[in-house]
Amino acid sequence: MNNRRNFIKNLGAVAGMAALAPEALAFAEPQKLWFEISLAEWSLHKTIFNEKKLTNLDFPVVARKEFGIGIVEYVNQMFKDKAKDTAYLNDLLTRCKDNDIKNHLIMIDGEGGLAETDAAVRNKAVDNHKKWVECAKYLGCKTIRVNSFGKGSAEEVAKAAVEGLGKLGEFAAPVGINVIVENHGGYSSDGQWLTGVMKQVNMKNVGTLPDFGNFCIKRSDNSEWGGKCVEEYDPYKGVQELMAFAKGVSAKTNDFDEKGNEAKMDYARLLKIVKDAGFRGIIGIEYEGNVTSEYDGIKATKKLLERAGAMV
Numbered sequence: 001m002n003n004r005r006n007f008i009k010n011l012g013a014v015a016g017m018a019a020l021a022p023e024a025l026a027f028a029e030p031q032k033l034w035f036e037i038s039l040a041e042w043s044l045h046k047t048i049f050n051e052k053k054l055t056n057l058d059f060p061v062v063a064r065k066e067f068g069i070g071i072v073e074y075v076n077q078m079f080k081d082k083a084k085d086t087a088y089l090n091d092l093l094t095r096c097k098d099n100d101i102k103n104h105l106i107m108i109d110g111e112g113g114l115a116e117t118d119a120a121v122r123n124k125a126v127d128n129h130k131k132w133v134e135c136a137k138y139l140g141c142k143t144i145r146v147n148s149f150g151k152g153s154a155e156e157v158a159k160a161a162v163e164g165l166g167k168l169g170e171f172a173a174p175v176g177i178n179v180i181v182e183n184h185g186g187y188s189s190d191g192q193w194l195t196g197v198m199k200q201v202n203m204k205n206v207g208t209l210p211d212f213g214n215f216c217i218k219r220s221d222n223s224e225w226g227g228k229c230v231e232e233y234d235p236y237k238g239v240q241e242l243m244a245f246a247k248g249v250s251a252k253t254n255d256f257d258e259k260g261n262e263a264k265m266d267y268a269r270l271l272k273i274v275k276d277a278g279f280r281g282i283i284g285i286e287y288e289g290n291v292t293s294e295y296d297g298i299k300a301t302k303k304l305l306e307r308a309g310a311m312v
Contacts, residue, residue: 033309034275038071038104039063040250040286041078043298048078056082057092064099067298072096073284074106074141076132083135093139104282105143105180105248106136113149114164115157115187122150122164126171133172133179143178143247145209148188148197157187162200169206180247182209183238189217190233191241198245210242211286212270213252239270243277253301254289260304267308275312 041048041059048054054062056078063069082088096103111132112125129146136144148165150157161181169179181197183189198208215235221227255263274283283305287297 033306034280035249035309036071036282037069037302037305038073038282038284039067039069039298040073040107040284041075042107043285043287043301044294045075045078047294057088057095060092060096060101060103061099064101066295067302069285069302070100071102071104071282071284073104073145074139076106076108077110080110083131086138089135089138096139103139103141104284105141105145106132106139107145107182108132109147114146114168115148115150115161116164117150117152117156117160119163122160123167126164126167129168130171133168133175133177136177137175142176143180144172145180145182145248147184148181148194149184149186154187154190154193158193158197158200161197165197165201165206166203169201169203173203173205176205178205178207178247180207180209182211182250183214183233183242184211185214185216185219185223187217189215189238191215191238195241195244207245207247208242209248209250210239210246210274211250211252212239212265212267213254213288214250235265236269236273240273240277243274243279246274246277246279246281248281249274249279249283250286251283251301251305252286252288253297253304254287255291256289256297256300256304260300260307262304267304268311271305271308272312 044054060072063072108129111128114122114125116122116125132144148161150160165179172179181188181194183194187193194208212235215233215238216229217233218231219227220230253262257263285298285301287294287301289297292300
């Protein structure tokens, strides 16, 4: 009987809360998302590279104080000569500790294609990446993001990718670092091609970083990034395929409509694909737009992730 009375009492309290004005309910605890949000340093590349208003050392501080984000993803270009500089890395770690920052991954560019069909060139690229594996370990990261670039037929580059990623994965495994490939132009933006490579590599610490917006597989000048995109892989199909091997997700945004949605991507649909794949990890904000400022673009992307994430 007491249990029944308590139930009715509690039910009445809930009904009373429901009758409150919407503005009163706005003070309720926000719903916890099924994923964590990180900030990719590339979102601030103009501020760092072009405007020289920030440095890599400032990045984790800005992530916390400006955006309320406690997980970061570095870009090696921002500190390319510091991979073995322990004094510099210790300074960075101190700033992370002081701001309660978790280091998640380092995005590696400019160290050579791990799918080059020339074995000597490919092996040099593998060696170039090893210092970043060690740097990631030192900083407490779990992962490095690499590129599977190479010249040749799809089959030739895939074979080379399996060899290059396999060698780097073998080096990274004993120190507990993941090696993940982003759909980042060329063959890598073909979901079937990249998942085929992953199946052949077949290593626990080698996987993918599905990026919502990088599915251009052919450009007008045949480069990875230079020319206009003339052929694009279905992004929803691609994300679904790559999620089978995902160890992270990159939430790319460019422009927003008047409602705050990404202008060309259905974020609710993309996040549902991610959730349905069983992913409960870290999704990184990577704003690349030109209309909105980097700071405002990051804030808009965070709001979009929170809103769309709560819908699915």
